[in-house]
Amino acid sequence: MADIRVSFGIRRDLLVKLRRLPLGWFTDRNSGTVKKTVEDDVAALHQLIAHSVVEVTAAAVPPVVAIVYLLAVDWRMALVSLLPIVAGLAMYQRAMAGAGTKYPEFMEWLTRLSGAAVEFVNGIGVVKAFGTPGVASRRFQEVSRSFARFFLDWARATSVASVIAEILLSPPSVLVVMASAGGAFTAAGWLPVEDLIAFLVFGTVTTAGLMTVMMSVHPLVTALSVARGIREVLSSPELPVPADPITPDQNAPGPVVRMRGVRFAYGDTVALDGVDLDLERGTITALVGPSGSGKSTLAKLLPRFDDPQQGSVQLYGVDLRHIDPAELYRHVAFVFQDSALLHMSVRDNIRLARPDADEAAVRAAAAKAQILDRLDELPRGLDSVVGEDAELSGGERQRVCVARAILADRPVLVLDEATASADPENEARIQDALSEVARDRTVLVIAHRLSTVRGADRIVVLDGGRVAEQGRHEELLVRDGLYARLWEHDQRAREDAGTEMETR
Numbered sequence: 001m002a003d004i005r006v007s008f009g010i011r012r013d014l015l016v017k018l019r020r021l022p023l024g025w026f027t028d029r030n031s032g033t034v035k036k037t038v039e040d041d042v043a044a045l046h047q048l049i050a051h052s053v054v055e056v057t058a059a060a061v062p063p064v065v066a067i068v069y070l071l072a073v074d075w076r077m078a079l080v081s082l083l084p085i086v087a088g089l090a091m092y093q094r095a096m097a098g099a100g101t102k103y104p105e106f107m108e109w110l111t112r113l114s115g116a117a118v119e120f121v122n123g124i125g126v127v128k129a130f131g132t133p134g135v136a137s138r139r140f141q142e143v144s145r146s147f148a149r150f151f152l153d154w155a156r157a158t159s160v161a162s163v164i165a166e167i168l169l170s171p172p173s174v175l176v177v178m179a180s181a182g183g184a185f186t187a188a189g190w191l192p193v194e195d196l197i198a199f200l201v202f203g204t205v206t207t208a209g210l211m212t213v214m215m216s217v218h219p220l221v222t223a224l225s226v227a228r229g230i231r232e233v234l235s236s237p238e239l240p241v242p243a244d245p246i247t248p249d250q251n252a253p254g255p256v257v258r259m260r261g262v263r264f265a266y267g268d269t270v271a272l273d274g275v276d277l278d279l280e281r282g283t284i285t286a287l288v289g290p291s292g293s294g295k296s297t298l299a300k301l302l303p304r305f306d307d308p309q310q311g312s313v314q315l316y317g318v319d320l321r322h323i324d325p326a327e328l329y330r331h332v333a334f335v336f337q338d339s340a341l342l343h344m345s346v347r348d349n350i351r352l353a354r355p356d357a358d359e360a361a362v363r364a365a366a367a368k369a370q371i372l373d374r375l376d377e378l379p380r381g382l383d384s385v386v387g388e389d390a391e392l393s394g395g396e397r398q399r400v401c402v403a404r405a406i407l408a409d410r411p412v413l414v415l416d417e418a419t420a421s422a423d424p425e426n427e428a429r430i431q432d433a434l435s436e437v438a439r440d441r442t443v444l445v446i447a448h449r450l451s452t453v454r455g456a457d458r459i460v461v462l463d464g465g466r467v468a469e470q471g472r473h474e475e476l477l478v479r480d481g482l483y484a485r486l487w488e489h490d491q492r493a494r495e496d497a498g499t500e501m502e503t504r
């Protein structure tokens with residue numbers, strides 16, 4: 001019972017914590033890692049509390065009693081009999097040296113290995129289509145090879161010591177030592193024969209029990225590393241929640257979103273360096289810029305994935321840090337590349353924010369997101385379940401997320417345009433979906449392909465974490481700066497892709 005209470009308590013603390021952590025914390029970790037901590041790791045701790053502790057205690061009692069008894073019978077003989085055990089434990093200690101650091105590393109390798117395996121399996125479709133099996137399996141092979149190297153080195157370093165430990169601690173070795181020492185003691189007249197029998201009978205108890213104790217050390221080491229992981233989650237810094245939250249007024253004059261002097265760094269990497277940005281009511285603002293220029297970092301500050309280290313992000317003139325998070329999400333919706341679909345029907349996925357939305361509203365949102373016809377083609381239409389019979393491409397999944405955002409009907413939307421499936425038809429659909437979404441809304445879109453956002457009200461070009469230039473498409477082309485270069489590059493890539501399609 002105690003263990004169930006403890007596991008339940010830890011899980012509850014973890015879930016409360018997860019609700020308070022900034023969304024940015026989750027983007028730094030994949031959902032597998034979070035699940036592992038909450039479910040698997042807590043289960044491992046349960047295993048420890050429920051089983052290992054009891055097992056270790058139960059296994060330790062007989063040898064301790066036997067040793068005390070033998071010491072009482074004849075302390076000199078008892079000390080001699082303990083020699084192989086002391087030597088065995090010393091060897092074992094040597095074998096386990098470094099396990100405290102090696103074990104977490106071993107667990108990390110397992111996570112990496114399963115990640116690479118999942119990637120490999122997921123990529124099999126592409127492999128079949130393009131016929132380059134070597135490329136896809138290479139990463140998996142590399143990871144398994146490095147894992148094998150790590151494991152062999154570790155095993156080699158410890159195997160001799162652990163084999164000697166096992167031999168020394170095995171009942172036959174103890175018996176051999178006891179029989180020869182006991183024989184000598186008896187011959188010298190130091191030990192009566194009946195006491196020698198007591199030694200031979202109870203002597204093996206000491207080592208058999210110790211072996212069980214040592215077997216249980218393995219789950220103990222696991223549990224310690226698990227406990228470390230859980231502690232790390234529980235001690236991660238939370239997003240400060242305002243004591244006296246301010247409710248923003250949607251009708252406040254001025255821009256809907258205002259960023260001033262925003263600076264954000266990941267450790268030493270400065271991602272944003274003094275960014276000023278206004279999002280005017282009912283407009284689409286496109287963020288463009290070379291890879292790594294800070295687009296995602298900037299966009300994620302608006303739904304408060306993290307707080308900037310300097311400067312401020314305001315919604316209707318109120319700093320996000322003064323707005324209650326639940327209130328913030330009544331105003332701001334977001335669709336990022338990794339926006340997840342849940343394991344439920346497509347319909348329930350779309351109406352996640354409004355579970356009572358009727359069929360007409362769900363279909364209207366899907367139509368606006370340019371995904372309705374595709375969903376109707378699924379085996380069970382909108383009843384099809386994601387992960388079962390609703391097989392959707394990356395771009396399609398994202399359009400389902402857009403439908404969800406449309407139905408949620410928040411006045412501000414942050415959208416990271418899908419990089420996947422860049423075919424012209426998809427592109428046209430994204431553009432249509434965007435103009436639907438933008439009706440009466442304030443939209444910030446990260447554009448990976450400039451052609452989808454040439455109609456945006458304002459294009460903000462980021463470079464090295466700063467706003468390099470901003471304006472409408474035509475204005476920026478005339479300036480002949482970074483945007484003009486990116487545009488030219490984009491056009492050339494499209495032409496090349498077009499030629500490639502034709503020659504196929």
Ligand SMILES: Nc1ncnc2c1ncn2[C@@H]1O[C@H](COP(=O)(O)OP(=O)(O)OP(=O)(O)O)[C@@H](O)[C@H]1O
Nearest residue numbers: 028266269270271290291292293294295296297298
């Ligand atoms: N979680 C993170 N930890 C450390 N550095 C990060 C992290 N996320 C981004 N960065 C770094 O911050 C900088 C800005 O990254 P960001 O992802 O915002 O750029 P981006 O313009 O969105 O790039 P892309 O177009 O490739 O998605 C880059 O130097 C990037 O390497």
